[in-house]
Amino acid sequence: GAVVSQHPSRVICKSGTSVKIECRSLDFQATTMFWYRQFPKQSLMLMATSNEGSKATYEQGVEKDKFLINHASLTLSTLTVTSAHPEDSSFYICSASRGFYGYTFGSGTRLTVV
Amino acid sequence: AQTVTQSQPEMSVQEAETVTLSCTYDTSESNYYLFWYKQPPSRQMILVIRQEAYKQQNATENRFSVNFQKAAKSFSLKISDSQLGDTAMYFCAFMKPYTTNSGYALNFGKGTSLLVTP
Numbered sequence: 001g002a003v004v005s006q007h008p009s010r011v012i013c014k015s016g017t018s019v020k021i022e023c024r025s026l027d028f029q030a031t032t033m034f035w036y037r038q039f040p041k042q043s044l045m046l047m048a049t050s051n052e053g054s055k056a057t058y059e060q061g062v063e064k065d066k067f068l069i070n071h072a073s074l075t076l077s078t079l080t081v082t083s084a085h086p087e088d089s090s091f092y093i094c095s096a097s098r099g100f101y102g103y104t105f106g107s108g109t110r111l112t113v114v
Numbered sequence: 115a116q117t118v119t120q121s122q123p124e125m126s127v128q129e130a131e132t133v134t135l136s137c138t139y140d141t142s143e144s145n146y147y148l149f150w151y152k153q154p155p156s157r158q159m160i161l162v163i164r165q166e167a168y169k170q171q172n173a174t175e176n177r178f179s180v181n182f183q184k185a186a187k188s189f190s191l192k193i194s195d196s197q198l199g200d201t202a203m204y205f206c207a208f209m210k211p212y213t214t215n216s217g218y219a220l221n222f223g224k225g226t227s228l229l230v231t232p
Contacts, residue, residue: 034219038157043205043222091157095220102149102209103220105159 002028004096006106013084013113021079021109023094029074030096034103035067038091047092050077084113116141116208120223127196128231134181135191135226137206143167147209148182148189149220154202162204165189193228201230 003026013019023033031052036044048069049057056069066088068080081088089112095103117140127133139148150162165173165182172180177194193200204227207220 041203041227043224044159044220046219049219093157093159095159102147102161102164108157 002098002104004030004094004104004106006094006109008109009107010110011112013111015085015113016083018080018082019084019111021081021092021094021111023077023079023096023106025075025096025104028096028098030077030098031074032097033071033077034095034097035069035077035079036093036095038093038108040091044093047079081111084111086113089113116143116146116210116221118206118208118221118223120204120206120226122226123224124227124229126229126231127193129196129198131196132192132194133196133228135193135204135206135228137189137191137223139187139189139206139208139221141187141208143210145211147211148180149207149209150178150180150189150191151205151207151222152200152202153205153225154199159205163191196230198230198232201228203227 005024007022033050035047037047038044046059047062050069050071052071052074058064071077093108094106119138146167148165152160152162163173163175163178179192181190203225205225206223210218
């Protein structure tokens with residue numbers, strides 16, 4: 001149980017286009033989801049906190065107009081990278097809160113902008 | 115703000131041996147949760163073990179155990195009988211107490227890369 005599905009696992013897009021990444025909790029309701037970015041051989045950097053039915057809270061330095069987050073239901077949060085540029089290439093991971101049990105993570109999305 | 119420090123960027127251990135990964139943290143909270151996550155080459159984050167700060171008993175999950183020293187703000191992970199499949203990046207993480215209407219993000223350390231050799 002407690003599975004978080006993240007799609008796509010890999011995506012290549014052209015510079016200037018937008019990419020949407022989906023994060024779904026399959027067997028539990030997730031009031032809160034989190035989006036992280038991870039550079040090679042580095043730790044996870046929190047980008048934003050997504051609460052169902054309300055606006056996302058972004059961490060300092062994260063452009064909210066570039067990284068659009070929508071959490072329209074208790075099982076789905078999406079991250080849209082708008083007008084992507086090569087510097088946005090990274091590994092993006094979502095996670096869903098399960099209270100004390102910690103967080104269940106999606107399998108991640110490797111974004112390459114060419 | 116809470117900070118999590120992992121002072122060992124890389125470690126190596128031979129198969130069947132025991133290895134300990136260090137983690138210290140800084141917080142003014144009296145109650146909180148601590149976690150160790152494993153990230154193998156697939157990059158899927160996998161929960162290894164968790165600890166509630168108000169519990170003095172150290173958590174244990176099969177070959178994995180922790181040494182939780184609340185006063186020293188230390189939370190080390192011991193892996194016994196190391197296996198090749200334990201090769202991964204290990205992250206120590208801190209979480210403030212969960213509330214019913216929201217959740218707090220995990221604060222991660224920088225990670226320790228563990229290599230298990232034959």
